[in-house]
Amino acid sequence: MGVIRDSLSNLDDEKALAEVKKALDANTAPAKILEECQEAMVAIGDAFSAGTMFVSDLMMAGAIFEDISKLVLPKIKAAGTGKSGGKVVLGTVKNDIHNIGKDIVANMLTASGFEVIDVGVDVPAENFVKAVKDNNAKVVALSCLLVTCYDSIKDTVEALKKAGLRDKVKVIIGGGPVDQHVVEYAGTDAFGSDPQECIHFCEEAYAK
Numbered sequence: 001m002g003v004i005r006d007s008l009s010n011l012d013d014e015k016a017l018a019e020v021k022k023a024l025d026a027n028t029a030p031a032k033i034l035e036e037c038q039e040a041m042v043a044i045g046d047a048f049s050a051g052t053m054f055v056s057d058l059m060m061a062g063a064i065f066e067d068i069s070k071l072v073l074p075k076i077k078a079a080g081t082g083k084s085g086g087k088v089v090l091g092t093v094k095n096d097i098h099n100i101g102k103d104i105v106a107n108m109l110t111a112s113g114f115e116v117i118d119v120g121v122d123v124p125a126e127n128f129v130k131a132v133k134d135n136n137a138k139v140v141a142l143s144c145l146l147v148t149c150y151d152s153i154k155d156t157v158e159a160l161k162k163a164g165l166r167d168k169v170k171v172i173i174g175g176g177p178v179d180q181h182v183v184e185y186a187g188t189d190a191f192g193s194d195p196q197e198c199i200h201f202c203e204e205a206y207a208k
């Protein structure tokens with residue numbers, strides 16, 4: 001492998017999609033393919049930070065990854081465990097429109113037996129609160145890729161508190177920049193770096 005990562009990093013959509021199809025035909029694990037794509041996205045992000053790529057390149061990369069996801073995510077869903085978990089409210093926080101990582105987390109949770117209430121991107125705090133109430137969910141999972149959106153996480157936690165729901169739900173955050181400092185700043189319960197950590201967190205929340 002490596003060829004998927006390289007073709008996506010070079011924004012070569014035709015080659016990237018052809019290589020993904022080839023890998024799936026050869027029964028490569030979907031998670032492995034996504035991992036390689038994520039490496040490419042980090043490289044593209046770094047090139048953007050360094051000024052050698054531009055927003056238009058990020059958009060192109062996002063579009064290619066979405067096409068790749070359409071091929072790969074159904075395989076993840078289909079490989080479901082048959083277990084029945086609980087309900088998880090998932091969304092990208094207000095002022096952040098990145099959806100690719102969130103969608104991967106959604107599919108992996110679904111494949112692990114959880115019912116995901118996906119509230120979308122750029123989600124105001126009150127929408128998370130409403131979804132928790134309407135679905136009686138025990139977990140809220142927030143995706144955040146922008147350092148400028150930490151206050152959106154904090155606002156969501158505050159809104160859950162105001163609604164009297166904070167004791168009833170566990171809140172996990174994830175996405176590139178979040179870490180333990182953000183957990184403490186915003187008052188969440190944990191952070192996770194990948195979908196697997198989100199799954200473990202949800203399993204623990206529902207085991208109690």
Ligand code: B12
Pocket residue numbers: 037038041042043044045046048049055058059060061062063065095096097098099100101102104105141142143144145146147148172173174175176177191192193194195197198
């Ligand atoms: C593609 C992309 C875009 C696309 C998004 C398309 C889409 N449909 O989502 C577009 C062009 C729209 C975009 C816009 C912008 N972007 Co952008 N973008 C990216 C890029 C290159 C890839 C993101 C991605 O999809 N990665 C692949 C997925 C699979 O990875 P992931 O999202 O990290 O998700 C994984 C984990 O983090 C985790 N995870 C994700 N969510 C959750 C949730 C939970 C609960 C858990 C446990 C785990 C978890 O699991 C996922 C799977 O493994 C990143 C670079 C990077 N290093 O991430 C920059 C990046 C995130 N963008 C950045 C910036 C600055 C912007 C803009 C402000 C640019 C601008 N000047 O307009 C705008 C902001 C728009 C907005 N208001 O949100 C910066 C953010 C810097 C920062 N840390 O604050 C980055 C890091 C690039 C960089 N190095 O500068 N972007």
